[in-house]
Amino acid sequence: MLLIPCPWCGARAQTEFGYGGDASVGRPPDPQQLSREAWLDYVYLRDNPRGPHLEWWYHAAGCRRWFRVRRDTLTHEVLVSAPPGEAIEDGSP
Amino acid sequence: MTSQPFRRLEGGLIDRDRPLTFRFDGSTFTGYAGDTLASALLANGVTLVGRSFKYHRRRGIVAAGVEEPNALATLREGNRQEPNLRATQVELFDGLTASSQNRWPSLDFDVGGINNILSRFLPAGFYYKTFMWPAGAWMFYERFIRAAAGLGKAPLLGDPDYYERRHAHCDVLVVGAGPAGLSAALAAGRSGARVILVDDNAALGGSLRGDTATINEVPALAWVDEVGGTLEALENVRILTRATAVGYYDQNLITVCERVADHLARPDPHQPRQRLWWVRAKRVVLATGAIERPLVFANNDLPGVMLASAVRTYQLQYAVKCGRRAVVFTNNDSAYSCVSALMGGGVPVSAVVDTRASGPGDAARKIVDSSGVECLFGHAVVGALGRQRVTSVEVMALADGGSRVTGRSRVIDCDLLCVSGGWNPTVHLFSQSQGKLRYDEGLTSFVPDASSQAESSAGAARGELGLDACLRGGIEAGAEAARLAGFTPTEDVEAARCDHVDEAPVEALWAVPLPARRHGKRFVDLQNDVTAEDVALADREGYQSVEHLKRYTTLGMGTDQGRTSNVNGLAILAGLRDSDIPSVGTTTFRPPFNPVTLGTITAREVGADLAPLRLSPMHDWHAGVGANFVTVGLWLRTQFYARPGEAMMEAINREVLAVRNAVGMVDVSTLGKIEIQGRDAAEFLERVYINRWTNLQVGRCRYGFMLREDGFILDDGTTTRVADNNFYMTTTTAQAGPVMAHLEYYAQTVWPELHVHLTSVTDQWAGMAIAGPRSREVLAAACEGGDVGDESLPFMGYLESRIAGVPVRLFRMTFSGEMAYEVHTPSDYGIRVWEALMAAGKDFAITPYGTEAMSVLRIEKGHVVGAELDGRTIPADFGFERMQKKDRDFIGKRSLERPALAYGPRKRFVGLISEDGRKIPRGAQLVWNPTAPKPVPMLGHVSSTCYSPNLGNYIALALLEDADGYQGKLLYASSPLTDSHVPVRVGHSVFIDPEGERARG
């Protein structure tokens, strides 16, 4: 069970959180302008990297905040977390 | 039979003043407090304790601890019966009842023993090869194999005990309380760090409990007591005994199973039987010791062949002689301390057979020289002889680096053969932590290499077997762990002193060669009956990966997880392949280190406490009138209110008709409720709903659909504009949580620039719906002021009022299709308002109704719920395509434009009426002809079904392809599962009042 650092509540057990998927993909501002392929890519297709991965987590049983975590999918190491909109300064790609 | 013929008269850590009576396989025996089941059986001369897994060979006790492969027993009887317990770990208590396993009908006469005679035909992979062909044969053979194989039987009765889970945090967790672990705990504890020390035995000391060594000039156990006392006096140190660290998970989470009451006949009142600790530690010190390897030679599974360290432990800790005359067979120096223990305890040793031509180091040599025991260096035991147990061993000289045996064989009489093949550090937890192992040539075993988590190993667990090295390594590891956890180790903590023993190195001999033209089973894995020949066969058949070897032969797959067999098996495989052990690799160790009962894992989450229970604010009222309840998610809701003598269907029909003909009231407090506030609240709703919201006036409600980004419906519900920048949303009961998470995701991550705040108020508001042609009159009678007419509260209107002196929110909306209102009030006023409405409705014969009647009413009206909104449907499937905004984006809009969703063909919503008055099966598929050749084309499926007292027939809602084309046609609702195939007539999804006049009044 991971220990997830909520930017507001501190490190808490994984069971308090929900997982929200890839945080490196943003919702396109004007979906109507997108080609069918580009929209399909946004809705369904995600990379599955081996190593650092930026992802959304939701503190469902806590402060109910969404935030981003950079987690290594190979080692499960949680590298850094940050609220939405704040830059993540950890030097990873 | 109470004489304990193999018990020494003095010595040991047992309490001779506390004799204990126990039963094993129906016979009564005596042991002493401090015994394990295994030591007590040995004291009574019981050598046959089980039958082997595959060949049903006789098996005796081999070890004295967690590594025991053979002595698995079923403990206790009735509802406390528990299988597969290692007799070596079961603490004896008075009245203990145990039985052996895997034998039928009895241990001495076992029908399955025929497998031993047939064993030439039961090689590795036998099951795969024989029964997988022809294809169907496995189905036939499986039940016979399952009956004959397997270990203990699971109990069939409910568990009467309870279990606990406990979370703990510490700076340093020390696993193991032997010399290294105690030293580590002392060094870390003195620094002020919060320390948890766990050990699976009942008392501290680990290997020192069966040791004659001297530490700090006192006997080892005196030193253990002194350190234990020091640790107990430290407030920052917690000691857990009878506690096994079983799992090592990410970020230093270690699970520890504490056997709180297993050493008692039954737990004391209010005492849990076991407790699972979830320990999150800053640093972990693994001082888990090492486990002795057996040697592999012919008939090495005969009762009487035991690990040398175990024999020594039984001799010294339990004062038990494991035989009358011993031979010691070793490839390293550690077994020589067994020689001195045996001789000192009155068991003569006929010979020491050492595979090393040069013999042992000086200290070991001194033991044999002073006692005059015959030593055969450069020799090996090629076979154990005897039927019931060992009666003698056959010894030959080794030649060509141990690759063959030579010369005349010599038979030496003995009934106990003590073997030692070297030591394996207990690296299971380290391996679970994802640490990398390294093969150590000097030790001939795997040792921890690079750590992957915040841990370090100390003492024998890292391959430092000497007592002095354990004491020193423990202090260093404990101090370092404390320092890394942010504490300063005190200077006065130094390693305890003991003599250094110079040992000659271990010399690998992985399998003793068979003499020419001789057969005999050389067991690698005793628990799973895997022999050296099985490993060779698997290799010949191409199972060369160690993971394949494991699965094909079942090597190391038993409850002992190959603790004694893994390295021997790997080494034999490496030898066959002419490669070295590191390149063969090792299998992965996974949690749990030791079997854990399901009860311990579940802890208190059983029965009524399996999940939280949510109750409506009006629950006590419902219970008071004898409502029948039903579980809906976590909620307990009223299903129906049966009157005395009334059957369920009668009650439901009465409630439905009351709503259609007069007035009824239902508790809807379980609906999800979300307050949406802020100056961009309306804009936010525009983006998450398919329909328009900015033009909704204050004091009005609107029904809408919310989609996922892939275009499918997430939920439906009604949202009310309470004030300019304040909306009150209701969701379905089931989707309340997901909708909240969905909305918060978009508000916080996608559109953080919007000024909108979301608050879940589900628990803050009680809700009740009054429905039926007389509902307005009831509401008018209850409301202060009383004006709830069309002017002040029109259809889909909202009004704030007071009932019984408390504030209420009134919504004119309908789920039943009748004129209806929802009344919401702060939860604490729920019962007060409910009772006021019941009182006001008395003259109108107001009838409380439950979820069943509510469901019938909405099916009659063709309203959708989760059964229809199943994640595969879009608004157009229900005729709501015109609700969708065309001029602006909303979540899911772009996906609705994908061809499959925009142009169909899609199944659409229809109603069904039973053609022959039979019930329409739930979940049925709609087909033209249920008896057509399979596969029968499936045209659609039934989503909701009920009996309609208003129509006097069974009806259903369904999703059907070419819905327009099938209007008025006859289909079959076909449920092969229940073998019911009911003819149904396809019609409109709204059965009652399709024009919607009733709701508007």
Ligand SMILES: [Zn+2]
């Ligand atoms: Zn939080």
